[in-house]
Amino acid sequence: MNxxxxxxxxHKAIVEQQAAQxxxxxxxxxxxxxxxxxxxxxxxPVFLMKILCFALFAVAFNLLFGFTGLLSFGHAAFLATGGYxxxxxxxxxxxxxxxxxxxxxxxxxxxLGVAFALLSIRRQGIYFAMVTLALAQLVFFFFVQSEFTHxxxxxxxxxxxxxxxxxxxxxxxxxxxxxxxxxxxxxxxVQRIVxxxxxxxxxxxxxxxxxxxxxxxxxxxYKVLAFVISAALAGLAxxxxxxxxxxxxxxxxxWHMSGExxxxxxxxxxxxLLGPVVGATFVVNIEYQLSQGALRDWVDPILGGIFVLTxxxxxxxxxxxxxxxxxxxxx
Amino acid sequence: xxxxxxxxxxxxxxQLLIGIINGAFYALLSLGLAVIFxxxxxxxxxxxAMYMLGAMTTVLMFDxxxxxxxxxxxxxxxxxxxxxxxxxxxxxxRIAGQDHIYSLLLTFGVALIIQGVLINWFGVSGLRxxxxxxxxxxxxxxxxFMPYYRAWVIVAALLVCFGTWFVIEKTKxxxxxxxxxxxxxxxxxxxxxxxxxxxxxxxxxxxxxxFAGVLAxxxxxxxxVMGSSTLIVVFAVVVIGGMGSIGGAIITGILMxxxxxxxxxxxxxxxxxxxxxxxxxVLMFRPSGLFGKEx
Numbered sequence: 001m002n003x004x005x006x007x008x009x010x011h012k013a014i015v016e017q018q019a020a021q022x023x024x025x026x027x028x029x030x031x032x033x034x035x036x037x038x039x040x041x042x043x044x045p046v047f048l049m050k051i052l053c054f055a056l057f058a059v060a061f062n063l064l065f066g067f068t069g070l071l072s073f074g075h076a077a078f079l080a081t082g083g084y085x086x087x088x089x090x091x092x093x094x095x096x097x098x099x100x101x102x103x104x105x106x107x108x109x110x111x112l113g114v115a116f117a118l119l120s121i122r123r124q125g126i127y128f129a130m131v132t133l134a135l136a137q138l139v140f141f142f143f144v145q146s147e148f149t150h151x152x153x154x155x156x157x158x159x160x161x162x163x164x165x166x167x168x169x170x171x172x173x174x175x176x177x178x179x180x181x182x183x184x185x186x187x188x189x190v191q192r193i194v195x196x197x198x199x200x201x202x203x204x205x206x207x208x209x210x211x212x213x214x215x216x217x218x219x220x221x222y223k224v225l226a227f228v229i230s231a232a233l234a235g236l237a238x239x240x241x242x243x244x245x246x247x248x249x250x251x252x253x254x255w256h257m258s259g260e261x262x263x264x265x266x267x268x269x270x271x272x273l274l275g276p277v278v279g280a281t282f283v284v285n286i287e288y289q290l291s292q293g294a295l296r297d298w299v300d301p302i303l304g305g306i307f308v309l310t311x312x313x314x315x316x317x318x319x320x321x322x323x324x325x326x327x328x329x330x331x
Numbered sequence: 332x333x334x335x336x337x338x339x340x341x342x343x344x345x346q347l348l349i350g351i352i353n354g355a356f357y358a359l360l361s362l363g364l365a366v367i368f369x370x371x372x373x374x375x376x377x378x379x380a381m382y383m384l385g386a387m388t389t390v391l392m393f394d395x396x397x398x399x400x401x402x403x404x405x406x407x408x409x410x411x412x413x414x415x416x417x418x419x420x421x422x423x424x425r426i427a428g429q430d431h432i433y434s435l436l437l438t439f440g441v442a443l444i445i446q447g448v449l450i451n452w453f454g455v456s457g458l459r460x461x462x463x464x465x466x467x468x469x470x471x472x473x474x475x476f477m478p479y480y481r482a483w484v485i486v487a488a489l490l491v492c493f494g495t496w497f498v499i500e501k502t503k504x505x506x507x508x509x510x511x512x513x514x515x516x517x518x519x520x521x522x523x524x525x526x527x528x529x530x531x532x533x534x535x536x537x538x539x540x541x542f543a544g545v546l547a548x549x550x551x552x553x554x555x556v557m558g559s560s561t562l563i564v565v566f567a568v569v570v571i572g573g574m575g576s577i578g579g580a581i582i583t584g585i586l587m588x589x590x591x592x593x594x595x596x597x598x599x600x601x602x603x604x605x606x607x608x609x610x611x612x613v614l615m616f617r618p619s620g621l622f623g624k625e626x
Binding site: 135138141 | 373422425431435441446447448451567570600614615618
């Protein structure tokens with residue numbers, strides 16, 4: 001094309017291309033939604049709910065790690081705090097409806113998140129990781145010694161109860177759709193946060209913090225807020241998990257769990273929206289498959305191997321590598 | 332019997348002794364972390380696993396090869412150190428240019444593998460290591476009973492800590508190390524083999540952890556999981572002290588051990604949490620750490 005093009009044409013072309021992309025995205029999302037709605041008729045709902053809870057946990061973690069660049073090694077603390085609080089309230093106060101228990105669990109985890117954030121934000125980089133790990137260990141000791149958690153035995157028989165006092169959650173399908181709705185709402189929330197001006201500032205902090213400071217942003221405030229939102233969503237995941245499984249145990253508070261959520265995010269693709277969801281699905285499935293077979297005692301070393309492999313060979317994770325591939329070959 | 336704040340002197344000094352010994356382990360481990368951090372700028376999450384490997388190697392060499400304690404004291408750190416060099420050469424080096432977060436995650440994965448494999452082989456219940464005969468018994472100091480082995484642990488740990496400090500601060504090799512910490516590219520320009528230096532540094536750092544493991548073998552229960560919980564405490568110690576100075580790492584380590592011992596005497600329920608609480612206080616009032624220069 002040799003004739004000059006005017007800028008209006010270019011603009012129009014860009015808008016059209018954008019619209020086409022949006023349509024494609026919308027269609028993809030629609031297909032995904034249909035699959036999620038139909039899934040419990042093909043796969044055991046409790047297993048699906050496990051994936052959704054961990055996916056939410058990973059999405060929450062990714063907001064901090066993938067989008068803000070802060071590596072927390074203590075996110076298990078929020079998962080466990082949400083789970084234990086909800087479990088304790090629903091077990092002991094029969095007047096509470098399920099969503100009240102979940103909200104209370106989420107709020108408690110949020111408060112803990114504020115405390116963690118204000119302390120850990122004082123150090124950077126690897127120190128940040130160490131501080132969060134140590135704080136989470138403090139929380140772990142608290143849960144080990146507290147009586148209400150029943151220590152090593154864990155909290156059993158948490159009643160699922162009724163949502164809004166109306167919908168019976170003992171039914172796995174009802175429970176599944178409730179978890180699905182919460183998950184999608186949180187996913188959309190994170191999507192909104194990431195694409196908002198606030199999300200852009202988080203990305204700026206991740207890429208070059210001193211520059212963000214020099215541009216006049218109060219970096220610490222943004223980081224604290226990101227941390228607190230992440231902790232709240234992680235707590236929500238824990239609360240729902242305790243309702244789904246009717247169980248809250250020390251496993252959720254262990255540093256091992258903090259490592260697992262890092263692995264999920266990393267394998268799926270940190271800093272992408274869908275990555276943590278894919279990663280959680282992948283890790284939960286791997287763990288399940290391994291626990292069924294002859295390799296059931298080798299889950300940890302295999303997860304460690306996946307960790308090493310991901311870091312060495314595909315740091316962008318499944319979704320990140322796919323995006324790269326699509327850009328290179330189809331874009 | 333004399334009492335201090337309602338606690339018998341013998342009990343207090345006994346707990347203090349245990350505190351100093353734990354502190355000696357914290358010092359050795361955080362020293363290794365600091366040495367590695369200096370040149371590689373990473374936190375070695377596999378440090379706890381290396382400490383555990385040192386103790387396990389000692390026990391296994393004795394059980395299967397009849398290697399005695401004194402030989403193990405040199406051989407186990409050597410074996411683990413070589414293992415560390417291998418890990419550095421084949422894994423860490425490949426991601427040297429990347430964000431330091433990745434090398435941290437890599438060492439975490441390595442720790443998971445080492446610990447998981449050993450759990451499969453040996454279970455989580457402890458292996459027993461018999462103390463060498465010459466260390467059996469102890470001496471009565473009048474106010475307390477001092478087992479010989481515990482005295483040896485303190486002496487050995489302090490010697491190694493001091494030796495490391497001396498090498499790094501006072502020798503030519505140490506000056507390379509310190510220069511590498513400042514600007515490794517410039518060092519390379521002066522004709523110093525920096526990649527080799529990095530390998531050896533990592534090897535030496537984990538050998539320190541393994542040395543602590545050998546010292547621990549006769550008094551702690553030797554299990555594949557002994558490293559991970561210790562490591563988290565050591566991380567807190569490192570946050571408290573900062574990794575800016577070698578001396579700082581040593582002093583903070585011993586100090587935290589003593590504080591832990593005192594807490595065990597006066598308020599036992601808090602003893603496992605007290606170091607983390609100190610960390611919280613330090614973060615609130617002196618965020619860069621007691622000896623830290625970095626933010």
